[in-house]
Amino acid sequence: MSILSASAVEVTYPGSGRPIRAVAGVDLAVEPGEVLGLVGESGCGKSSLARALVGLIAPSAGTVVFDGAPVEVLRRRARPTAQRKLQMVFQDPYSSLNARRRVGDQIADALRLSGGGGRRPVAGAIGALLERVGLDPAVQDRYPHEFSGGQRQRIAVARALAADPTVIVADEPISALDASAQAQVANLLVGLARADGVAVVFISHDLAIVRQVADRTAVMYLGTVVEVGPTATLWEHPQHPYTRALIDAVPTPDGSGRLPADLPGDVPDPAAPPPGCRFHPRCPLVTPDCATWEPVLRVQEPGHAAACILAPDRAGAFS
């Protein structure tokens, strides 16, 4: 059974005119020990979806279920006990850690809140968490500014691990880091899935990393999932023109001098999405029907679905 699932989730923000539907009906589930990649351009709603998944914002429609129970929206109080094993890691390790407290104390807080360390968690428990993220237990007396960005992000992961999570939702966890630190943090999160059975939702605009770490990948465009499937299949045989465009825009570090392919246009204003298929104004394969007919996710093969009017006819044509 899925450890975390979203059904028909919508997230709406009040706009100056029309309300903005940042997430416009998403179904998604993640299994224990699985890394689910979530990709898409800025404004596609992936961060809003992430926040709805962990209860940081209330969906305006639909439900999120964690470990068999609906996710409660967090108010000013502590995370409900039933949701403590649902944790989030944020993009910016500079602002997600308290600059004025020793990192050991911050991890101790998390241990205390999760009820895992008694009233005064022992240094050994804190040290063990730091070791799990590849840091020296002796650094717990230091302050965040004494660490590099990559080390800070690992401290943020250690703090999330204090709750012994079954799900970690990581929103752009590596985009603020250098390449080598990116690999360290990405490997760390994948290791948690492989070794400890943690389900990881890995949100990133860096498709090359997602290709490397995710078992399955979901592609979002303007609030909806347009394609989801096993990562290798999705990369080799993308069924949605948007997925193909994203993949072709990734530059490869092979020294070939090949320029990445361009996808003209911008993600439209989510307050006024185009009629029909939301991608049709930018789609290189647009048909006259695309402006009127809104495609839904249709299964192409087991576990691989795409929302494109052309997808069934084109199955295999992309190889």
Added chain:
Amino acid sequence: MSEPLLQIEGLRVRLASRSGAMLPAVDGVDLTVHAGEVLGVAGESGSGKTMTALATLGLLPHGARTEGSVTLAGRELLGLSEKQLRSVRGREVAMVAQDPRTALHPMLSIERQLTEHLRHHHGIGKRAARDEAADLLDQVRIPDPKAALGRYPHEFSGGMRQRIAIASALAARPSLLIADEPTTALDVTVQAGILRLLDRLRRERGLAVLIITHDLGVLSSIADRLVVMYAGRVVETGTTADVLGSARHPYTHGLLDALPEGGSAAMRPIPGSPPALGAVPTGCPFHPRCASAQDGCATEVPALLQIGPGRRSACPVDPYAPAPQEVLA
């Protein structure tokens, strides 16, 4: 080959620490960029790549000291007065920085920010400047460029602001563009558009580009030559195809190994972190993180040696030198 447009020789930059000590941030960098050429500078944070760019523009933080030589079209830039530098920056060299929030003036309209250079430095009339600005916005793919001219930075998304910042840098019709992580904060789709724009400008206008980024994919697609920096020094340089295709320095290898390859092989990060300013290890600065380090590496500062035509590497161990039979093949 013609004279380089930008020539940096023996550049050293020292920054003042809080305690007043002078810490080396750039430690003897040589590089050249020719007209129409894209030179990529790679390396992790703290490698001195941004400081090299700022020194070129005379934009170093207060109290910084520079030594060496930076010439642009034969003219020495180090030691110019602030007034002289301002004229160089407006006319000949433009810079695009990573953060689109700070590159534009929040209180000035896009038109004002894009036409000021043209009118001030090139004496172009209002209407012509406006047309050229709208054309630039169109080239960086801002929708409805004419209307965009009348708007203000806050009315645009981060990605659009960065594209406007690039248009604003190009509006001065510079001969050299220095771009420091220009696309790092952008989506791959927008990044692809900007890389194509820069490539077109260098081919059509002979724009020289010094692009600084840790993203080897970006450099692979646009740079003719690469300079790999570590702890303020150049550790490897050569054509992009050579450096990425057959890297010779262990640090360059480490950067490539840390990248996702698309297969199932795990990314292999370089152990440890780059040294902090003022805490650069003795000998080869990379030796504490290097799998190929030998005894001498901790004491001898390696020279940047010629290893092939247009190729240099600063590693006496040279563990990735091609085997003799490969040379024959």
